[in-house]
Amino acid sequence: MNNESFYMHPRYDEFTAFLKTLQTDAKITPSTKHLAFVVWQKMVEANDKLRARNALLVQALNEVSE
Numbered sequence: 559m560n561n562e563s564f565y566m567h568p569r570y571d572e573f574t575a576f577l578k579t580l581q582t583d584a585k586i587t588p589s590t591k592h593l594a595f596v597v598w599q600k601m602v603e604a605n606d607k608l609r610a611r612n613a614l615l616v617q618a619l620n621e622v623s624e
Contacts, residue, residue: 564595573598 564570573595577586586594 564592567595567599569599569602570595572602 567573576598577591577594584590
């Protein structure tokens with residue numbers, strides 16, 4: 559994904575909402591914004607996978623306890 563196309567990503571609005579919560583005096587250039595998006599996206603994807611695994615574990619535990 560190049561610097562221009564990440565602005566069109568379906569989760570870009572979610573990313574910009576996240577950025578607004580940060581308190582920093584750092585200058586945010588397009589390239590640093592792109593890098594931050596890539597890192598943020600990887601963290602969100604990892605979190606989504608963990609949530610899915612957790613849901614499966616909870617479901618399995620509920621089935622065992624029934």
